[in-house]
Amino acid sequence: MSEEWEPNIIVIACNWCTYQAADLAGSLRYSYPPTVKVVRVPCSGRVEPEFVLEALINGSDGVLIGGCHPGDCHYKEGNYKALRRFKLLHKLLTELGIEPERVRLEWIGGSEGLKFAEVMKEFDATIRKLGPNPLKR
Amino acid sequence: MPKIGVYICHCGENIAGAVNIEEVKKFVEKLPDVVVVRDYLFMCSDPGQEIIKEDIRKGLVDRVVVAACTPRTHEPIFRKACEDAGLNKYYFEMANIRDQCSWAHWHEKEKATEKAKQLIAAAVAKARLLEPLEDRYVELNKNVMVVGGGIAGIFAALDLANAGFKVYLVEKSPSIGGNMAKLDKTFPTNDCSACILTPLMVEVANHPNVELLTYSEVEAVEGTVGNFRVKVRKKQTYVDWEKCTGCGACLNVCPPKARVPDEFNEGLSLRGAIYIPFPQAVPKKAVIDPDACISCSGRWFGEEPRRTKDGKPILAPCEKVCPTGACSRDEPRDPNGELIELNVGSIIVATGYRVMDKKHFKEFAPDSPNVITALQMERLISATGPTEGKLIVPSDIPKYLEWKKKVEKGKEAKLEARKPHVITFVSCVGSRDERFHTYCSKVCCMYMLKQAMLLKEKYPDLDIYIFFIDVRTPGKDFDEYYMRCRKLGIKIIKGKVGGVQRLPDERLLVRGYDADLGKPVELISDIVVLATAIEPNTDLKDLARKLGINVGAEGFLRERHTKLYPVDTMTEGVFICGCAQGPKDIPDSVAQAKAAASSAMSLLAPGKMRVEPLISEVNPEKCTGCGICAPLCPYGAIEYVEVDGKRRAKINEAICKGCGVCTAACPSKAITLHGFTYEQVLAQIKTIARKGVIEEV
Ligand SMILES: Cc1cc2nc3c(=O)[nH]c(=O)nc-3n(C[C@H](O)[C@H](O)[C@H](O)COP(=O)(O)OP(=O)(O)OC[C@H]3O[C@@H](n4cnc5c(N)ncnc54)[C@H](O)[C@@H]3O)c2cc1C
Ligand code: SF4
Ligand code: SF4
Ligand code: FES
Numbered sequence: 001m002s003e004e005w006e007p008n009i010i011v012i013a014c015n016w017c018t019y020q021a022a023d024l025a026g027s028l029r030y031s032y033p034p035t036v037k038v039v040r041v042p043c044s045g046r047v048e049p050e051f052v053l054e055a056l057i058n059g060s061d062g063v064l065i066g067g068c069h070p071g072d073c074h075y076k077e078g079n080y081k082a083l084r085r086f087k088l089l090h091k092l093l094t095e096l097g098i099e100p101e102r103v104r105l106e107w108i109g110g111s112e113g114l115k116f117a118e119v120m121k122e123f124d125a126t127i128r129k130l131g132p133n134p135l136k137r
Numbered sequence: 138m139p140k141i142g143v144y145i146c147h148c149g150e151n152i153a154g155a156v157n158i159e160e161v162k163k164f165v166e167k168l169p170d171v172v173v174v175r176d177y178l179f180m181c182s183d184p185g186q187e188i189i190k191e192d193i194r195k196g197l198v199d200r201v202v203v204a205a206c207t208p209r210t211h212e213p214i215f216r217k218a219c220e221d222a223g224l225n226k227y228y229f230e231m232a233n234i235r236d237q238c239s240w241a242h243w244h245e246k247e248k249a250t251e252k253a254k255q256l257i258a259a260a261v262a263k264a265r266l267l268e269p270l271e272d273r274y275v276e277l278n279k280n281v282m283v284v285g286g287g288i289a290g291i292f293a294a295l296d297l298a299n300a301g302f303k304v305y306l307v308e309k310s311p312s313i314g315g316n317m318a319k320l321d322k323t324f325p326t327n328d329c330s331a332c333i334l335t336p337l338m339v340e341v342a343n344h345p346n347v348e349l350l351t352y353s354e355v356e357a358v359e360g361t362v363g364n365f366r367v368k369v370r371k372k373q374t375y376v377d378w379e380k381c382t383g384c385g386a387c388l389n390v391c392p393p394k395a396r397v398p399d400e401f402n403e404g405l406s407l408r409g410a411i412y413i414p415f416p417q418a419v420p421k422k423a424v425i426d427p428d429a430c431i432s433c434s435g436r437w438f439g440e441e442p443r444r445t446k447d448g449k450p451i452l453a454p455c456e457k458v459c460p461t462g463a464c465s466r467d468e469p470r471d472p473n474g475e476l477i478e479l480n481v482g483s484i485i486v487a488t489g490y491r492v493m494d495k496k497h498f499k500e501f502a503p504d505s506p507n508v509i510t511a512l513q514m515e516r517l518i519s520a521t522g523p524t525e526g527k528l529i530v531p532s533d534i535p536k537y538l539e540w541k542k543k544v545e546k547g548k549e550a551k552l553e554a555r556k557p558h559v560i561t562f563v564s565c566v567g568s569r570d571e572r573f574h575t576y577c578s579k580v581c582c583m584y585m586l587k588q589a590m591l592l593k594e595k596y597p598d599l600d601i602y603i604f605f606i607d608v609r610t611p612g613k614d615f616d617e618y619y620m621r622c623r624k625l626g627i628k629i630i631k632g633k634v635g636g637v638q639r640l641p642d643e644r645l646l647v648r649g650y651d652a653d654l655g656k657p658v659e660l661i662s663d664i665v666v667l668a669t670a671i672e673p674n675t676d677l678k679d680l681a682r683k684l685g686i687n688v689g690a691e692g693f694l695r696e697r698h699t700k701l702y703p704v705d706t707m708t709e710g711v712f713i714c715g716c717a718q719g720p721k722d723i724p725d726s727v728a729q730a731k732a733a734a735s736s737a738m739s740l741l742a743p744g745k746m747r748v749e750p751l752i753s754e755v756n757p758e759k760c761t762g763c764g765i766c767a768p769l770c771p772y773g774a775i776e777y778v779e780v781d782g783k784r785r786a787k788i789n790e791a792i793c794k795g796c797g798v799c800t801a802a803c804p805s806k807a808i809t810l811h812g813f814t815y816e817q818v819l820a821q822i823k824t825i826a827r828k829g830v831i832e833e834v
Contacts, residue, residue, distance in 0.1 A: 010825050015209070016707055023207045023233070026240035034248035037255055038237055039821045040208070041813055042751070046797030048815070051822055058826035074685060074707065075796035076771040085801070110707070111689040117241075 007061040007127040011038045011120075012047050016074035017110045018066025024113030032120035035127075043067070044105075045078025049089045052103055056135050062102045062127040064119075069107040079107065099130055141264050142173040142198030143257060144189055146180035146205035148235050155239035157250040161204075164254045168261045169831055173198050180205050181214055189215070190222035199224065200264045204232040204257045210698055225269035227750075227812065232260035258829040262820040265834070270811055272747040273790065277363035278482035279741045282307060284355055284680070287315020288334065288723055289715025289730040290487035291341050296734035298346035302741065305479050306341065307369055308351045310400075312418035313338050315489050316716075319401060319512060321519040321526075323723060324587040325614045331417060331521065338419040352424060356476065358683045361794065362710030363482045363746055373474040375425035375438065376411070380463035383421030387411045387464060390454035397429045399523075403513040405534055406523035411455045411464060416521060425455075425464065427472065439469025483710045483737040484684065486694060487730060488677060490716035493567040493669035501563065501667055505639040506532040508665045511562075511581065514588050528596060529554040530663050532643045557663035561647050562589060562603040563634045567670035569606065574670050576691050579720040581668035582609045586622045588666065593625045601627045602660065604634045604649050612722070630658070637665050671720040684711050693719045704733040712736050751812035752795040757785040759807035766799040766808065775799060 013019040019040050025032065041047060044067025052063045065086065067079040086105045093100050104123060108116050143165050147153035158176050165174045173192055177185045180203055192198045201224065203215050208231040216226035234253040242249035279302055283294045286308035294304045306313070317323075318338075320330035342349050356368040391409030398404035401415045410429035413421060434453035435443045442450035455464045492512050495503040502508050507530050509517070520526040524537050533554035543550040562585045567573040582605065589601045608629065610619045623629060631652045638646040645665050651658045673692035681688050686706040687695040694713045697705035704712045714729035715721070721729070740746070755766075755775075762784035767775040774792035777784050786807070788799070800810040809815070824831050 008826065008828060010822060012822070020209065023209060023236040026236035026238075029240055029243065031241050031243070031245075034238075034242040034245055034252045037252060037259075037825045038233070039259065039818065039825065041797065041818060042810070043796040043798065046801050046810065046813060046818075048801045050815075051818060054819055055822045055826045058823045058832075059828070060822075060826040071682060072687070075794055075798070076685075078771065078796045078798050081769060081798050081802070110687050111695060 005132055007033075007035045007124060008059060009033075009036045009062045009064065009120075009124060009127060010055045010060045011036055011064045011066055012041055012044075012051060013038050013066040014044045014046075014068060014074070014078070015040055015042050017068035017072065018106070018108040018116065020110035021066075021108045021112045021116040024111065025116040028113050030114055030117035032117040033124040035124055036120045043073060043075050043078035044082035045073070045075065047082055047085070049085060049092070052089060056098065056102070056133055059133065059136055061130075061133045062104070062123060064104045064106060064123055066106050066108050069109050072109060098134060101126055101130060102133065139170045139200045139265055140172045140198050141170045141200040141202060141261055142175070142189065142192050143168075143171055143202045143204065143261065144180050144185075145174070145176040145257075146185070146203065146235075147176060147178050148206060148239075149178065152205070152235050152239045155243050155246050155249045156234060156253045157246065160250055161253050161257065164829070165257055165261070168258055169833070170200075170265050171261060181211055186215070186218040189218055193219065193222035193224045200228045200230075200267060202230050202232060202257065202260045202264050204234045204253065204260070206235040207233050207237070210701060227270040228264075228267050230260045230264045230267065232256045255825050255829040258831055259821040259824040262824040262831045263817045265831075266814070266817045266820055268811070270750045273750050274745050275363050275748055275791070276745050277741050277743070278365075278480050279303065279744070280305065280479070280481040281483045281485065281737050281741070282365070282367055282479055282481045283485045283487060285315070285486065285488035285715070285717065286313030286349075286351065287487060287489045287715060287726075288317045288337075289489065289717075289726040290315070290485070291337050292727050292730035293485045293487055293714060293734040294347055295337065295341050295344065296731055297737060298341070298344045300734075300738055302346065302738065304347045305369075305481065306347055306349050307353050307355060308349070309354045310414060311352045311374070311422065311424045312414045312420065313341070313349070313351060314415075314417075314419065316512070317723060318415060318417070319403065319519070320515050321522075322587065322591055324583045325612070325618045327587065327591070335417045335419075338417070342419045349420065351420060355680060355683060358484070358685075362708075362740070365481050365484060365710065367479045367481060367484070369477050369479060370473070371475045371477060373427070373470055373472055374422070375427065375430075375464065375470055376423045377463045377465075378420070378422045380461040381422045382461060382463075383413060383418075383423070384460065385413060386458045386460060387423055387455040388413060390458055392431070392433050392454075395429055395431045395433060397426070402516045402523050403510065405509075405513055405516050405531060406538065423464065434466075436466055438466045440466070442466070482741045483712065485733045485737060486680070486684065486686070486711065486713045486717055487715045487733075488674055488680065488717040490671045490720065491674050493573070493672055495667055495669060497573070498566060498667065498669075500636045501566070501634070501665065502637040502639040502645060505637075505643065505645060506534075507643055507645055507663065508637060508639075508667065510667050510669045511584055511588065514666045518588065518591060528556060528592070530557050530643065555663070557599065559600045559602070559660065559662045560589075560592065560664045560666065561634075561645075561660065561662040562601070562666045562668065564603065564605045564668045566667040568668075574672070574691060576720070577609065578668075578671040579609075580671065580722045583612070583615060583618070583722065585666070585668055586610075586619055586627075589627045590622050590625060593627055602647075602662070603627060603629050604632055605629060606633065607631065632658075671716060673717070677717065684708060686711055686713070691719075693717065704729055704736055710740060749812070751810070752790055752793040753788050753797065753800050753808050753810045754790075755786045755788055756807050756809065759805050760785045760803075761805050761807070762786065763804065765802055765804065769798050769802050771796065771798065
């Protein structure tokens, strides 16, 4: 590898909690690795397994789905649906030979700017340890 | 081919200070379908918006991407600009390069610039796939529910009612008034709390547009802005309010075993199981507390009465004295009360606060009756308090009450209650303390000064000490208030109290530290007043969940935006005010209440409202009628209908809120969530995965 490898991390965040937490992290100037990039969806329940798979196939090294805490989903129970789908997804990833640690589900509430930054730091470190996504060859 | 204009905001230095705008521009110019790239100091300002509008009007662009702050606050502003210039406002997309880029990566300028490029590329990728959408309109119900009848809730209700809106004021205790009703006098003017509050309580209760629902709680909330359906439980009062005249005959007849700490007097005295919360209560009606009532006559409601030897029914003392038969036990009563349903367009939450109990502070001898909270001090000096405002040490209140009972019965009696000589105030008890709450309760400095001042003015011989970490008196006329206090000879000590020790004679040994003298101090005090923290009510979180609104880390309700939407919440149509939002004084609570009322008014007054069409739709050509989606929808928006003789899913657009759960679950990809379609979200994800390279379609 000519260039030094830097992880490429995608966060698929629900509009009402984790996206808000990401905004809050910024406005409180909590820094986290710039390898992290957020894509906004209305609810974690909107996240399709393909979103995660396509992210990996297209070169991302880690994907984090962020939703509201259990009981706090703006649409009542989207995050429970997300959790169920996520468990299936993890099984699939293992079968495909992808380390399940590359894909994570986190509940980060709208007031948890600090938690957002901390989770991102930690996720970035995890991905650095795992190295580049094996699908990228 | 779409013609995309990308507008990059400097946000003063906020973005440009970390993101190299020129470099980003060069990158963005090369992105597919991008025809115009411009930057400006403040894109959301009038001249900034004009730049975008001009390009739209000239026909240069037909899709707009703004790279600036967060869509959570600014998307509506730019959408409106597009619309004003004649472009469908859903041909708009935002890239968040401030809150989620420059601010977070301020010291990594190169990487921030790189990330900004990728975020903008992702927005462009989505913009290429945007579709025009039409707003929907919903009819708005013009009734409003105000939850909580403290000073904030009362004002919100009055403003709305005066403007012609029907208001349901839901209060969980038997009377409105809230914590302000417990206060003696109020800073910064020292006017009597009851004198300014009680007329308002009466006014709101008698207002033709207000329906007062006291002793009631919100059980469930359904629906959305403009059309909330609320279930309210009217708790069982065990007293027929139609008949109760509030005469008070029943107030002192409960036997000693049925007496419990009086909430209104903050536990400084006892009340019976049947009680009226306080003499100025509105409505002035009695209730029976079922947990306190011991059924001293041997029967519960609806049971057969016991009889005397000669067959006369034995009545409970309250039944016996009531002149109207309001608390008769002849009829059974449903312990669950009554469930009623309200239809309202907007909801205002004004549920206030509680103060921390002294029991949490073992170092301050909480077992001593002479260690009291500041709210208890309010009761002790209030003319409606347990001692009618006569200042005695709290440990002697029982003696006082005995004496009063005798005197009322016309007996000769001598009052042997001790008067205090030294009173010590301790500030920041539970506030600004890592062990409990890190926030400042905001009103304690001022009310301690107030209580000290009131005491000193009335009893000049009293020695009063106030221990402060620091005195915080920002506010109109507040610092002048502080100076007045100093001049009265109240001793203000900068320093912390380390501990309080209960002495055998019920006096208290206070050990503190005087930071000015730089040494420890000890003093003997008759009363120690703890300025315990203002806390959210225990049931606030539960209520917030029912309403779909957020609480912050400290437990108070969270506003939509601290500066721009201070009384709005994440659920449209639900507003917040008063201490439920955070500790504050009466002037601020009232100001917020009026803000919440006017927000509800401007929302509802037009009678209908535009809503974003960002909801889901089924394509009947693709749908196989598999039946997966309908049970997943949290709102029951999906039903199955016959289309050309086949079973197909159909989404009711008035009910769908656009969560996308069904969209994600449909195995046939038959459901589109407008604004977040499969293709759109995927394009964003792929573009970032490819580090800013947009896949050709
Ligand atoms: C010791 C002390 C002294 C003070 N002195 C002053 C002063 O001198 N000057 C000043 O400006 N401020 C003073 N304050 C602050 C003042 O008390 C508050 O600013 C004010 O009472 C806030 O009003 P509110 O309506 O927001 O809340 P509250 O007064 O707490 O009213 C809330 C109401 O909502 C009801 N409620 C709660 N939960 C529910 C629910 N789930 N459903 C239905 N109803 C519910 C409650 O029963 C209550 O009636 C003092 C505070 C303290 C602790
Ligand atoms: S988008 Fe959500 S609310 Fe709308 S129909 Fe689908 S599941 Fe129901
Ligand atoms: S999940 Fe998809 S295919 Fe199945 S019924 Fe719903 S819309 Fe039709
Ligand atoms: S809205 Fe955040 S997880 Fe559903």
